[in-house]
Amino acid sequence: MLIKLxxxxxxxxxxxxxxxxxxxxxxxGRIVDKPAGDFKVDxxxxxTGKVVMSGAIDMHTHIGGGKGNIARILLPEDHRADPVARTxxxxxxxxxxxxxxxxxxxxxxxxxxxxxxxxxVLPVNARQAHMEMADIPILDKGGxxxxxxxxxxxxxxxxxxxxxxxxxxxxxTMQAAKAIGVKVVNPGGISAFKFNQRxxxxxxxxxxxxxxxxxxxxxxxxxxxELGITHPLHVHGCNLGVPGNMNTTLDTIQxxxxxxxxxxxxxxxxxxxxxxxxxxxxxAEIAEAVNKNKNITIDVGQILFGQTVxxxxxxxxxxxxxxxxxxxxxxxxxxxxxxxxxxVPFKYKDKNFVNALQWAIGLETFLLVDDPWRIFxxxxxxxxxxxxxxxxxxxxxxxxxxxxxxxSTIHPEAQKMTTLASIEREYSLQEIAIMTRAGxxxxxxxxxxxxxxxxxxxxITVYTxxxxxxxxxxxxxxxxxxxxxxxxxxxxxxxxxxxxxxxKPDWDASVEKDLxxxxxxxxxxxxxxxxxxxxxxxxxxxxxxxVHPLKGDVA
Amino acid sequence: MAEITExxxxxxxxxxxxxxxxxxxxxxxxxxxxxxxxxPAFEQAITDxxxxxxxxxxxxxxxxxxxxxxxxxxNLPVIGGCATDVNGMRALLALADRSGAVVDNMNFTGARNxxxxxxxxxxxxxxxxxxxxxxxxxxxVGVDLEGFSPRFFERYLWNEESMFLEDTGKREVxxxxxxxxxxxxxxxxxxKALVFECANEDLPDVVAVLRAQVKGNPIRVDSVGGxxxxxxxxxxxxxxxxxxxxxxxxxxALAYSQAELTVQTISEMVKDINNQNTxxxxxxLGGKEGxxxxxxxxxxxxxxxxxTRFSSxxxxxxxxxxxxxxLLANGEADALVWVQAFNAKAAPPxxxxxTIVLGRSGMTFAKEPDVFIPIGxxxxxxxxxxxxxxxVIAIRLKKLRExxxxxxxxVLNAIEQAL
Numbered sequence: 001m002l003i004k005l006x007x008x009x010x011x012x013x014x015x016x017x018x019x020x021x022x023x024x025x026x027x028x029g030r031i032v033d034k035p036a037g038d039f040k041v042d043x044x045x046x047x048t049g050k051v052v053m054s055g056a057i058d059m060h061t062h063i064g065g066g067k068g069n070i071a072r073i074l075l076p077e078d079h080r081a082d083p084v085a086r087t088x089x090x091x092x093x094x095x096x097x098x099x100x101x102x103x104x105x106x107x108x109x110x111x112x113x114x115x116x117x118x119x120x121v122l123p124v125n126a127r128q129a130h131m132e133m134a135d136i137p138i139l140d141k142g143g144x145x146x147x148x149x150x151x152x153x154x155x156x157x158x159x160x161x162x163x164x165x166x167x168x169x170x171x172x173t174m175q176a177a178k179a180i181g182v183k184v185v186n187p188g189g190i191s192a193f194k195f196n197q198r199x200x201x202x203x204x205x206x207x208x209x210x211x212x213x214x215x216x217x218x219x220x221x222x223x224x225x226e227l228g229i230t231h232p233l234h235v236h237g238c239n240l241g242v243p244g245n246m247n248t249t250l251d252t253i254q255x256x257x258x259x260x261x262x263x264x265x266x267x268x269x270x271x272x273x274x275x276x277x278x279x280x281x282x283x284a285e286i287a288e289a290v291n292k293n294k295n296i297t298i299d300v301g302q303i304l305f306g307q308t309v310x311x312x313x314x315x316x317x318x319x320x321x322x323x324x325x326x327x328x329x330x331x332x333x334x335x336x337x338x339x340x341x342x343x344v345p346f347k348y349k350d351k352n353f354v355n356a357l358q359w360a361i362g363l364e365t366f367l368l369v370d371d372p373w374r375i376f377x378x379x380x381x382x383x384x385x386x387x388x389x390x391x392x393x394x395x396x397x398x399x400x401x402x403x404x405x406x407x408s409t410i411h412p413e414a415q416k417m418t419t420l421a422s423i424e425r426e427y428s429l430q431e432i433a434i435m436t437r438a439g440x441x442x443x444x445x446x447x448x449x450x451x452x453x454x455x456x457x458x459x460i461t462v463y464t465x466x467x468x469x470x471x472x473x474x475x476x477x478x479x480x481x482x483x484x485x486x487x488x489x490x491x492x493x494x495x496x497x498x499x500x501x502x503x504k505p506d507w508d509a510s511v512e513k514d515l516x517x518x519x520x521x522x523x524x525x526x527x528x529x530x531x532x533x534x535x536x537x538x539x540x541x542x543x544x545x546x547v548h549p550l551k552g553d554v555a
Numbered sequence: 556m557a558e559i560t561e562x563x564x565x566x567x568x569x570x571x572x573x574x575x576x577x578x579x580x581x582x583x584x585x586x587x588x589x590x591x592x593x594x595p596a597f598e599q600a601i602t603d604x605x606x607x608x609x610x611x612x613x614x615x616x617x618x619x620x621x622x623x624x625x626x627x628x629x630n631l632p633v634i635g636g637c638a639t640d641v642n643g644m645r646a647l648l649a650l651a652d653r654s655g656a657v658v659d660n661m662n663f664t665g666a667r668n669x670x671x672x673x674x675x676x677x678x679x680x681x682x683x684x685x686x687x688x689x690x691x692x693x694x695x696v697g698v699d700l701e702g703f704s705p706r707f708f709e710r711y712l713w714n715e716e717s718m719f720l721e722d723t724g725k726r727e728v729x730x731x732x733x734x735x736x737x738x739x740x741x742x743x744x745x746x747k748a749l750v751f752e753c754a755n756e757d758l759p760d761v762v763a764v765l766r767a768q769v770k771g772n773p774i775r776v777d778s779v780g781g782x783x784x785x786x787x788x789x790x791x792x793x794x795x796x797x798x799x800x801x802x803x804x805x806x807x808a809l810a811y812s813q814a815e816l817t818v819q820t821i822s823e824m825v826k827d828i829n830n831q832n833t834x835x836x837x838x839x840l841g842g843k844e845g846x847x848x849x850x851x852x853x854x855x856x857x858x859x860x861x862x863t864r865f866s867s868x869x870x871x872x873x874x875x876x877x878x879x880x881x882l883l884a885n886g887e888a889d890a891l892v893w894v895q896a897f898n899a900k901a902a903p904p905x906x907x908x909x910t911i912v913l914g915r916s917g918m919t920f921a922k923e924p925d926v927f928i929p930i931g932x933x934x935x936x937x938x939x940x941x942x943x944x945x946x947v948i949a950i951r952l953k954k955l956r957e958x959x960x961x962x963x964x965x966v967l968n969a970i971e972q973a974l
Contacts, residue, residue, distance in 0.1 A: 066947050069854045076674060076872050079858040083869040092652050092869040094858035100870075101855045124684075127940060127949040131641055132855045151688075151718060194689065196798070196834045208719065319679075319829070329677040334836055335947050336684040337718060343677075521716050524683045526561045529572045529951055536951065539938075540642065 001042045002027050002035070003483065008047030008462060011429050012054065013438035014451030018430045024052065026458040029483040033454040047462055050477060053433045054452050055114025055459030057440035060234075060264055060299050061381040063104055063136060064118040064143065065129035067311040067341035070331050071098040071382065074343060075309060077327075090492055097308045097345075097382045105137035106492045107388055112461030112476040115140035115498065116387075117444060119183050119234060119264065120313045122146050122339040126177035127532055130500065134543050138486050140459075142444070142501035144181035144234045145174055146313055148216045149190035151337040152518060154209040163222055164508075170223040171507035172515070176531040180444060180501050180548065181231035182224050183264075185313040186238055187213035190340040193316035200316065202238050202251050213238050214255050221259040227505040228550030230445025232260030232297060237269050240317045244273040246282025253289050253296055262443070265301025265380040266290075267362040275417055277353055281361045284419070287368035290375070297443060298369065299376035302362035302393055303355065304385035309345045312383065318342020337522065348385070356414035360407070364418060366397055367425045372434040376443070391473035397427040398469045445548050446501060458483035497542040504547050558586070563950040565640070565897060565934045566596040568842030569683065569704045569711070570943035570950050581958050583935065590705040599899060601958055602917040603929040610923045615961060615969075622926045623973035625890055625909040631866055632656040632890040635879035635903065637849040639896040640939030640952060643963030644845075644852035644861075647894060650971040651865050657888070659879045660849040660861035661901065662841070665807025667874045669839050670850075670860050671815035678822035679829060681801060681836035682945035687711045688718040690726060692797035694790065695748075696821060697732035697758050698805040701739035703840055708739040727797075729790055731765070731782075732758050733808070751790075753780035755810065759817050765791055766824040769831075794828055794835060805840040842944030844897040845933075851942050851949075880904060896930050896963050913966055931960035 003026040010022040025032045062068050072079070072094075079094035084103045086092035093100030099107060108116060116136070121129045121143035133141040147153055147170065156166055170182060188211055189200040195207050202213050221233040237252050239245040249269040253261075263269065266286060274280035290296050307326075312318050315332045319342060322330040326347040333341050348355040362384070369375045377394070381387040396403045400423075407420055415421070427435075441450020448456050460480040466472035475490030486494050512527065519527040537543045556579045563572035567590065574597070575587035581601050585594045606618035613621075626632055634651055637644065637660040651658045660666070672678065686693075693712065700707055717723050728740045728748035732755065740748040753761050757780025764779045768791035774784050794800050802825055809817050821837065828835035841847055853861040859872030875881075882888040883906050891910045893903035899917035903910060903924070910924035915932055933939035934952030939962070942949050 069851060072858045073670070073850070073854050073860055074674060074677065076859055079870075079872075083867075083871075085868040086652050086865075091649070091856075092865060093856065094870060098858070100858045122947075125947050127951070128851070128947070131940065131949065135645070135855060194685070194799070194834065196832065325677075329673075329675060331673070331677045332679045333947070334681045334685045336682045337688055338684070522684070522688060522718050524570060524687060524710070525563075525572050525948065525950070528561055529563055532951075536940075 002039065004041045004044045005047050005052065005460065005462070006044055008050045008052035010052045010452060011433040012452040013430055013434045014441070015453045024452060024460065026480065026483045029458055031452060031454050031456045031458050045478065049465065051429060051463040051465050052452070053461050054437045054450055054456070055461050055479065055481065056112050056436040057450055058108070058113055058116040058378065058381070058387065059376050059440040059444055060119045060378045061116045061387055062118060062120065062311055062383070063116050064133035064141065065121060066125045067313070067343055068098055069132065070341070070343045071309045071311045072100070074329060074331060075345060078307065089495060097386050101132050101135035102137060105139050109138040109479055109481070109487050109492060110490050111388070111390060111473065112463070112479050113139065114459040114479070114481050115449065117141065117180070118143040120144070120146050120185060121177055121179060122313065122335060123150065123173055123177045124336045124338045127536065130178060130532065130537060133500065134537070134540065137495045138481050138498060140498035140501060142180040143177070144183035144231065145177040145179035146183045146185055146339055147173060148184035148187045148220060149339055151191065154188065154191060154206065154211055157211045157215055157219065158209045163219065163226070166219050167223045167226050168507040168511040170220065171227050171505035172511050175504055175507070178500065178502050178532050178537060180503050181229065181234050182220060183234040183236070184216065184220055185236040186240065186316055187216035189213065189238060189316045190313060193319065193340065194334050198316065198320065200238055202248050202255065217252065217256060221256055221261050225259055228552045229503060229505060230548070230551055231443060232262045234262045234264055236264050236314065240268050240314055241321060243271045243279045246270050246272050246285055249286055250289055253293055256295070258295050260295050262297045264299050265378065265383065266298045267301045267303065267358060267365055267384070270361050270365060277413065279354055279357060280417055281357060281364060283361045283364035284368060287365055291370050297374045297376070299378040300362050300365050301378055301380035301384045303348050303358045304379060304389045304392065305348050305350045305355065305359065306385065307347045308382045308385055309343065310383040311341070311343045313339055313341050315340030315342045318344050336524070350410045353411045353413050356410035357417055359410065360414060360418035360420050363396060363403065363420055364423065367423045372431040373439045373442070375435060376440060377435045391470045394432055394473045395468070395470035398432065400424060400426050444501070445503070447548050499544045499546040500537055501546050501548060503550060505550060559953065559955055562955065563934065563952055564593045565845065565941040565950070565952055566843065567592045567704050567706065568840065568944040569707055570948060571706055571710065572950060576955060578956050581956050583955060592705060596897070597935065599917060601960070604916070604959065606926070606928040608926055615928065618926050618928050619966065619969045619973055622911045622970045625911060625925060626654050626970070626974060629654065629890045631882070631888050632892060633879050633882050633888040634658050634892040634894065636661050636893045636895040636901065637861055638845040638898065638901065639848070639894055639963040640845065640933035640941050641848055641852055641949065642939055643894065643896060643933065643967070644849055646964040646967035646971065648853060648856045650967050653971050653974055655866045655868070656892070657864040657866070657877050657882060658853060658861055659877055660846055662807060662846040663860070663862045663874070664878065666841060666846060666850065668806040668809055668814045668818045670874060672818040672822055676819055676823060678837050679825050681838055682947050683711055683943070685836065686801050686838060687714055688720070689799040690801040691720060692727045692729070692793055692800040694794065694800065694802045695728065695730045696762065696802060696804040697755065698808040698840065699733050699736045700803065702736045703805055705739065713743050727793065729793070731761065731790070751782045751786055753782055757781070758809065759820070761787070762817055762820045762824070766820050766827065769794060769824050769827050795831055795833060797835070798833060800828065800835040801838050802835065803838040803840060838945070840944055842942060844901070845941060847942035847944065847946050851946065883908065894963060896932050913963060916960060928966050929960060930966055931958060931962050933962070936960045937962045
């Protein structure tokens with residue numbers, strides 16, 4: 001079957017195409033060159049006046065794993081306000097802050113997204129993350145495995161094991177958990193909380209292991225680089241949410257010594273201590289550091305006003321933040337000498353000084369970082385806001401007068417503490433396409449995704465150009481996933497199953513000898529039962545694995 | 556004859572995965588690391604192979620067709636039991652969504668004590684490896700822990716080595732409410748657990764006083780539920796002195812009205828301890844026969860735990876009104892589907908409604924159901940996934956033998972397709 005998309009304005013940053021009118025041909029799920037000679041088009045879509053981008057990729061969204069399911073179970077009242085009925089082709093479920101898996105897939109697709117990546121896959125909970133993501137229709141998915149507070153790594157650091165040994169362990173863990181990246185959350189801090197430490201600065205030692213967050217970041221970032229993992233170490237830094245944490249973030253950037261590093265939801269780590277409320281924006285300083293240090297990428301973790309729920313691996317900071325829980329109920333867990341989690345419902349209010357300034361800090365960050373290839377559009381779903389608010393966020397970035405209109409309604413003291421009103425920048429469609437497509441695919445190392453040139457999988461979103469960018473991005477005319485039409489006029493018309501993206505870095509077999517002993521001595525399951533096998537992903541007949549090359553691999 | 560090692564168990568809730576099982580055709584024998592719960596559950600012989608319709612043996616396709624016909628024109632079928640693996644629950648929820656059914660896990664009335672507390676105020680909990688390596692004081696509230704799980708102490712308290720304790724034998728164990736039925740809680744060096752017994756219905760008062768003492772509030776009585784307040788004060792002092800205490804309970808053992816308030820008091824007490832410069836965690840017991848599995852899968856599929864109805868076209872959770880027994884008793888339900896892949900003894904409630912049973916081979920009935928389909932047991936007859944009591948770890952269940960029994964998923968999926 002040959003499909004032709006005719007005459008749309010194509011925004012394909014991966015090929016350097018910025019709004020040129022161009023036809024696209026699809027065959028067997030992939031984009032192909034215009035066939036030579038005579039050929040028959042089986043189905044043609046007239047896209048005159050339409051905007052064409054590849055399917056959007058959310059590179060940081062909590063869509064699979066235990067803490068998200070705790071968040072669901074915790075908030076029946078939130079679901080009741082947004083029930084989703086079944087149709088002939090879609091399953092029922094719930095929406096709003098932490099939607100059910102099926103609804104997650106439908107609503108992402110209905111906004112033109114075709115892939116989402118769970119950033120906090122705990123090794124011991126990786127099965128659950130993959131099982132939940134296996135129940136998310138349409139989207140491709142993948143996960144970053146969470147390390148850095150796992151006892152095994154910390155004891156390796158205490159014992160001053162060499163980098164090679166750490167690389168083997170990281171590679172082994174990635175394969176055991178079926179990951180495409182490595183994440184670290186409050187490096188060593190999740191472990192420290194279990195020893196009753198309530199804060200952990202970049203250079204503060206874990207009281208048991210004598211290891212600092214700086215040490216952990218350095219060895220993990222090195223491991224990721226030396227293993228050839230495309231996605232840089234994905235870092236949720238120390239001191240999330242603490243006024244003054246911008247200095248920690250700046251130190252973290254300096255301390256990594258030029259190694260590739262991705263700082264996630266940086267908005268939550270960009271706070272100063274100026275002003276009457278001792279809470280101020282550090283966005284300008286952070287953006288300057290990001291602009292200067294080309295090894296650094298960030299995503300923003302924008303907050304938007306309204307009810308949501310925060311679900312994080314950072315049990316230490318979530319415990320501290322429980323004072324702000326709204327409604328007042330919350331969960332923390334210590335998990336298997338491996339990790340932890342904390343789930344705290346939040347209601348961000350535009351009339352609350354801190355929330356209002358958080359909103360402004362996120363937007364300042366977006367607008368002050370120059371290179372759209374190194375910044376990514378996230379709300380850290382659901383932590384800053386549910387992913388369904390992306391079209392609104394895109395409008396805030398693309399439409400200065402709209403932005404300033406909203407700005408004029410937030411807490412007046414927060415308005416005085418932000419430079420937002422004076423920032424003229426408006427994102428272009430091409431910049432949005434970079435942040436949400438080409439840049440994300442490049443950052444994660446997805447082969448044949450995030451672009452519209454021949455050879456790419458045909459994940460394609462078609463919008464009607466509209467000066468109201470929220471309306472435009474809320475309701476694509478068409479979404480194709482692997483060449484199949486799944487959405488028309490913002491509604492799912494057909495469902496299918498996406499693939500799971502992974503990498504498979506090599507490790508030395510000897511690493512399992514020590515791990516085997518360690519599992520038998522200290523843990524609660526056998527090593528052989530811990531590792532996730534390929535068939536666990538594929539045996540239901542819906543899932544598949546797509547293995548991406550490592551840096552240095554010959555394609 | 557084959558011997559399979561490192562076999563994980565879906566029966567005991569604590570995720571033991573070190574069993575060695577001898578397989579002789581379809582006969583299983585636990586030859587290593589068995590216990591009073593797991594050994595009989597694994598070794599139970601297969602009796603029925605063939606499905607039955609109206610008591611007569613038929614082929615699977617006939618039984619599936621009949622089941623679909625019974626469900627076709629129902630208004631409110633109830634799918635009870637819900638004791639199966641992750642894939643089984645997936646198919647069960649798909650069928651419920653399709654047929655507008657109620658989904659109700661058979662252990663939910665007990666588990667409700669936890670869900671109501673969780674959904675009202677939350678908790679700070681832990682998992683088994685943290686217990687194994689960190690716990691220096693275990694407070695057991697209202698449950699006979701070794702009766703619940705015979706190997707709990709051997710695996711998670713009296714383990715020879717731990718990461719963070721010099722001598723695991725020095726851990727302290729305190730029982731509040733129920734006394735232990737045996738000596739598993741006695742440390743290897745002979746240190747016996749402290750036991751403070753009271754009647755079940757006095758537990759709310761007892762834990763309320765204990766929480767007050769943890770917070771340093773004055774108590775104006777000398778005893779509560781027959782336990783001296785001074786003894787409770789000693790427990791409170793130990794909780795505050797411990798580095799990582801763990802408080803455990805079993806929601807279904809708190810078998811009295813409004814026991815969710817007891818779970819809430821325990822959980823809030825744990826939070827209070829964490830506000831006094833030390834660490835403490837809760838550890839709710841459960842995870843047997845797929846109860847955590849049912850709630851987890853229902854959680855991600857609908858947003859709600861496994862007492863949820865689909866009769867409006869979308870999921871609606873009600874921890875009281877969606878109770879199978881209630882719906883059968885008050886005449887709301889018009890058909891019953893009972894799914895129990897683990898326990899042949901957990902037969903469905905007796906009802907005059909059309910009844911379809913997917914049960915473990917060997918299930919016997921007071922009243923023969925309209926359709927009975929013997930299904931395979933996850934972790935024996937087919938591979939699968941089941942959640943352990945601490946809800947974080949899904950264990951990978953192994954296929955041990957070739958019995959030909961279909962999985963819950965296969966059968967429910969076939970019924971859904973036939974609708």
